[in-house]
Amino acid sequence: MNTVHAGQNQVLISFISSSKSHCHDQRNLHKILDLILKPRQIETLKLMSTSEFNTYFGAVPRASEKYIQSPSNWSIVRFKTNIVDDDEFLKTCRFKWAFNAKPDIVIHTSHETAICIECKLESGEGTYPANKEEIREFRRRNLNPVGQTELQRYIMEDLLGIQTKFIFLVQKSRTNSPSHSSLLWKEAFAGLNINGCPTFIKEQISHLCLK
Numbered sequence: 713m714n715t716v717h718a719g720q721n722q723v724l725i726s727f728i729s730s731s732k733s734h735c736h737d738q739r740n741l742h743k744i745l746d747l748i749l750k751p752r753q754i755e756t757l758k759l760m761s762t763s764e765f766n767t768y769f770g771a772v773p774r775a776s777e778k779y780i781q782s783p784s785n786w787s788i789v790r791f792k793t794n795i796v797d798d799d800e801f802l803k804t805c806r807f808k809w810a811f812n813a814k815p816d817i818v819i820h821t822s823h824e825t826a827i828c829i830e831c832k833l834e835s836g837e838g839t840y841p842a843n844k845e846e847i848r849e850f851r852r853r854n855l856n857p858v859g860q861t862e863l864q865r866y867i868m869e870d871l872l873g874i875q876t877k878f879i880f881l882v883q884k885s886r887t888n889s890p891s892h893s894s895l896l897w898k899e900a901f902a903g904l905n906i907n908g909c910p911t912f913i914k915e916q917i918s919h920l921c922l923k
Contacts, residue, residue: 741780748871749803751795768794769804784811788846798853806858809840810867818868826874828864830892831881837861837892861891883920897921 746754757765766775769783770790786808795801817829830837839857841847850857861878868876878892881900898921906914 749800749807751800751804752797753794770794782811783808788841788843788849792849798855801853802855802858805841806863806866809858809863810871813863813867815864815867820874824873824875826868826876827879828868828876829879829881830860830864833883837880859891865891 742754742758745751745757751757753768757768760768761777762780763775763777766781768791769781770787771781771785772787772790775781786804788805788808791804792801795804815828816831819827819829821827838860840860840863841850841857847857864878865876868874880892880894881897882894883897901917901921906917909917
């Protein structure tokens with residue numbers, strides 16, 4: 713992640729909400745899960761050993777006996793049989809995905825507010841899950857896919873408590889939706905002075921703006 717300070721704003725490029733770190737305090741993790749996921753098996757989870765806890769959520773590549781593994785390592789294919797309730801299953805999936813998501817640019821306009829920007833070329837908004845077996849499980853449970861903006865809103869607002877505006881930076885077809893607004897590449901570059909930039913950067917910007 714690269715950080716650029718622009719006046720009073722902090723710009724985070726390839727903002728990483730994910731955490732690959734592991735937890736050594738199982739009691740604190742239980743409190744977090746109880747607060748966010750409210751699992752029906754919370755009392756059972758509290759009694760589990762470290763290895764049993766990791767196995768319950770299908771931690772990959774294998775369950776550790778030494779520490780609680782990051783939710784980024786949980787496996788939906790493995791934990792689907794342990795979580796029968798569909799609402800709890802969806803909450804658990806979103807929590808796992810939140811540790812893997814990477815918004816392209818996050819501008820912190822204050823401690824409580826931010827702008828989240830996704831840079832798009834040809835592709836549209838992504839959805840979760842993407843794995844074929846996970847998609848089949850969602851269909852079996854009659855669950856709708858989770859949109860990219862929906863997941864980022866969950867991360868920024870529900871988990872981090874930051875009021876966020878979501879913008880898609882696109883080459884053409886500027887359209888707004890209830891979840892985000894759009895900005896053309898040429899509009900984003902219009903206010904920039906690129907006179908001192910190397911030729912290859914000017915050419916790349918021109919290529920983006922002419923599409």
